[in-house]
Amino acid sequence: MNKIFDAHCDTIYELNNRNMSLDKNSIHLDVERMREYDTYIQVFAAFVDKEEISVSPMNHCLKLMDKYHSELEKSGGMLKAIETAADLKRAAESGGAYSILSIEGAEALEGNLSALRMYYKMGVRLITLTWNYANELADGITESRGGGLTGFGREAVSMMESMGILIDVSHLSERGFWDVAECTAYPFVASHSCAKSLCGNIRNLTDEQICAIAGRNGCIGVNFYPEFLSDSGKCDISDIVRHIKYMLELGAENSIGLGSDFDGVECLPHGINGAENMKDIISALSDDGISQRIIDKIAFGNFYRVFYETLSRGAEN
Numbered sequence: 001m002n003k004i005f006d007a008h009c010d011t012i013y014e015l016n017n018r019n020m021s022l023d024k025n026s027i028h029l030d031v032e033r034m035r036e037y038d039t040y041i042q043v044f045a046a047f048v049d050k051e052e053i054s055v056s057p058m059n060h061c062l063k064l065m066d067k068y069h070s071e072l073e074k075s076g077g078m079l080k081a082i083e084t085a086a087d088l089k090r091a092a093e094s095g096g097a098y099s100i101l102s103i104e105g106a107e108a109l110e111g112n113l114s115a116l117r118m119y120y121k122m123g124v125r126l127i128t129l130t131w132n133y134a135n136e137l138a139d140g141i142t143e144s145r146g147g148g149l150t151g152f153g154r155e156a157v158s159m160m161e162s163m164g165i166l167i168d169v170s171h172l173s174e175r176g177f178w179d180v181a182e183c184t185a186y187p188f189v190a191s192h193s194c195a196k197s198l199c200g201n202i203r204n205l206t207d208e209q210i211c212a213i214a215g216r217n218g219c220i221g222v223n224f225y226p227e228f229l230s231d232s233g234k235c236d237i238s239d240i241v242r243h244i245k246y247m248l249e250l251g252a253e254n255s256i257g258l259g260s261d262f263d264g265v266e267c268l269p270h271g272i273n274g275a276e277n278m279k280d281i282i283s284a285l286s287d288d289g290i291s292q293r294i295i296d297k298i299a300f301g302n303f304y305r306v307f308y309e310t311l312s313r314g315a316e317n
């Protein structure tokens with residue numbers, strides 16, 4: 001089986017900045033390279049960086065979503081959007097390249113719950129509640145006060161659960177994480193985070209957080225960013241394997257996946273240049289003695305399961 005499910009990339013943001021195209025490009029990910037695999041499902045984030053933009057967060061988010069939809073159209077069916085559980089099932093059965101739209105940074109709601117329904121209609125099926133800073137929902141991980149979910153954040157999270165939008169806690173403050181764990185009932189994910197016990201970067205997850213996500217049947221996308229993989233910042237594919245094996249030791253077999261962060265990071269581990277190297281990560285896991293059954297879950301099955309459950313709650317199902 002040669003199936004990949006990657007829970008996070010910033011390729012749309014990068015394509016928009018550089019005026020490039022998704023079908024074929026020189027950055028980390030394009031449709032041509034996705035199609036080298038039997039099935040490749042990619043979650044594409046509309047990354048709302050309020051430090052960098054001159055327009056409002058919602059305006060910026062809409063611009064990126066327009067780029068996403070125009071790239072889908074341009075692909076002429078080579079890349080297909082997944083918006084329902086039935087779409088997802090079809091993707092796994094038929095093979096090819098598929099996309100799921102997400103938002104990274106819920107400042108894109110601009111404090112307005114009715115924006116959630118609009119974003120859902122545009123195809124958004126996962127929202128990363130914060131980037132590193134505070135927004136109307138919660139504090140991001142670099143906010144020194146470390147606040148949790150606000151009242152509005154709690155309302156938004158509960159509405160996301162009932163609509164079938166997956167909650168993503170990567171970048172969220174630790175208190176925010178535990179608030180999400182407390183006030184939600186369904187699986188939630190950390191789309192692009194690693195293990196703090198192996199690399200002390202504040203963006204990484206403690207053992208307790210990893211076990212809480214696993215205990216909820218959620219999923220963690222192991223991030224390929226060298227700063228999150230090793231304290232020295234120097235690393236290769238074996239460091240990705242190391243984080244995966246550590247989470248396996250914690251008993252998270254059903255909750256480990258891939259969250260490359262392609263095109264959201266300025267460098268990648270030695271041996272990885274982009275989507276073409278996903279197969280090398282799979283080979284490295286196999287060479288390390290991890291069974292094919294577990295590799296299939298990590299490369300595809302675990303995120304597939306969580307998205308399938310979430311999308312099944314959506315209005316179209």
Ligand SMILES: [Zn+2]
Binds near residue numbers: 171192264
């Ligand atoms: Zn990120």
